[in-house]
Amino acid sequence: MRTVPERLIAAATRLFAEKGYDRVAVQEIVDLAGVTKGAMYHYFGSKDDLLHEIYGSLLRVQTTRLEEIAAGAGPIAERLHAAAVDVIVTSVRNFDQAKVYFRSADHLADDKRAEMRGERRRYHERFRRLVEEGQADGTFAGTTPADLVVHFFFGGVHHLDSWYHPDGELTAEQVGAHYADLLLASLRP
Amino acid sequence: MRTVPERLIAAATRLFAEKGYDRVAVQEIVDLAGVTKGAMYHYFGSKDDLLHEIYGSLLRVQTTRLEEIAAGAGPIAERLHAAAVDVIVTSVRNFDQAKVYFRSADHLADDKRAEMRGERRRYHERFRRLVEEGQADGTFAGTTPADLVVHFFFGGVHHLDSWYHPDGELTAEQVGAHYADLLLASLRP
Amino acid sequence: MRTVPERLIAAATRLFAEKGYDRVAVQEIVDLAGVTKGAMYHYFGSKDDLLHEIYGSLLRVQTTRLEEIAAGAGPIAERLHAAAVDVIVTSVRNFDQAKVYFRSADHLADDKRAEMRGERRRYHERFRRLVEEGQADGTFAGTTPADLVVHFFFGGVHHLDSWYHPDGELTAEQVGAHYADLLLASLRP
């Protein structure tokens, strides 16, 4: 069995994803983790801390992967496609974490929120530079500002949370491929 | 000055959009509306009722408009483009309502949630049939299932809530045009 | 259709009997009576007034009948028996009123409570004098103070509320006869 903090994070992730941060009582989290409230406050300063922890971890993983993919060698269209697929696949593979990330952004207290926004913006910008790179060399149409394109695409990703079921017909890879295809298609000159 | 129920709806819309349903106290709503809690419970059965009211009104407007546009005379590409622009423009013109709609869907109590899901599904399906129509006659590529295309597009729309500011540089029409263009471009055969 | 005050009394009697005074909202009463709250406060000063009205009417009827029976001509044993049967039969024939009377005594506000206690005490005393009369002439055993006997008997009567069903097997007259028989039997010298 995992350590107490790990069990707490797992329980909180599950519950936040299912019901949303504000609908989950600390008591529920510790019950599901099989510990007491005292234990939770021993490891985490607050309920908000738990959210912060969950919130950050997926984003950090995705940022790392995006940077690798973006820095790769292939043509820009391939790299953007790969990046698009990747963000969907990793989101679906960690769907509970992703749901928390998608929905609970502004539940963080002020200081942590600022930090998170920074990380999120950096991710967005790295992705945007891929689009801009393709627009600059004529691979992609420049009609739509790259910023908008990225917002549009990540809207699709975040929205997975409201219709996709990991055990439904479509695999993560299939959805990833379709969405990446749509993105690339929308950028054809 | 408007009637009490109208003032309550306006206050609730404002606050739910700003802080999210769970973070708004009934006391705040009635304070902003300038009435007492008793008055609120005279007109609305619960805080949830207020949400239901707000939630439904934008969706009903958009459904009506979608049906008109979809039933129009022009070529399918034009009708889809117009529908896409329209949903964004009306969402931005009623941005507070839209934010509530985008974010507070699952805060509704069970019975109302079922009803709302039905309405939302009908909207989604009407939109999907537009895509299918174009795919059937070869105007649009059939590579991606229409269902996915619609989810993808509405992800973009819902996501407006996390980056768009009505008094920023871009007008509602501009964003609407860009997003509709992206949608149409992504469907080119 | 009856007058508004009559309908209100009828509705209140029904509901107070069913759920108890404190569990009935004024709104429920006026709904059942088919009028509005304003109408109720037009005819009755308060919810308490309604109770007072119901409370008093059965007691007044029973007091009148007791006085007649007690003042009758027959032997004391017959008169006591008749009085005992009568209180049960009239209670069951007006079971809702009786339930309210049995259970809601101390829900009356102070001034009305004092008045009611007086009426109830007079009833109790008239009944007690019947017992004393029989004890004085040797018809009844004098072992138990008449006061206790009367309390004991009326306990049985009040308790009807917790087990008797007007449409069950036993008629009001049968229960009345059995209880009166028990009372008389318990007083045999």
Added chain:
Amino acid sequence: MRTVPERLIAAATRLFAEKGYDRVAVQEIVDLAGVTKGAMYHYFGSKDDLLHEIYGSLLRVQTTRLEEIAAGAGPIAERLHAAAVDVIVTSVRNFDQAKVYFRSADHLADDKRAEMRGERRRYHERFRRLVEEGQADGTFAGTTPADLVVHFFFGGVHHLDSWYHPDGELTAEQVGAHYADLLLASLRP
């Protein structure tokens, strides 16, 4: 000083007996017990739980005692007499609990009410079998159904609540003896 839950039960018993369940605010209970509302809800799930606890404890004691007395060796008349005295004496010795028990039965929420009714019915039936035993062997008259006799008698017991004062002239034993005598007398063949 007793534990917090004990103090809460004591305070609730006192207040429910005095004013009736619906007239007592949780705030009053915790004030009298010298704790906060949070503490109360730490130990009891609801105000109803408190009632349930009080309600059950006297009944359990009386059931145990009734079973012992009923299973005793003496003649049936003696055992019934002893049982009758006992229920009165224990009710008066725990008068607050008894008052709550007598008056607040139907204030329990549905599930607990069913449970309580079961316990109460078992008690009633054990008592009834004593009467039936005496009727079967001719010790008691069989004129009145045992069921009615028991209802009648327990009416007297419950009614104590509306006239008896523990510090009045009559001791619990005296009332018990008188009532038991009346019961036995009423059953003479």
Added chain:
DNA sequence: GATGAATGAGATTTCATTCAT
């Protein structure tokens, strides 16, 4: 390291009553 009792502020909701129309 961990417990769980206790806090205290605040949440939603109910309801008898009043009053302008």
Added chain:
DNA sequence: CATGAATGAAATCTCATTCAT
């Protein structure tokens, strides 16, 4: 006569957090 909107006080219950052990 009667309405029904509005009040305001109070009700029950929740919950993140603290702290002595």
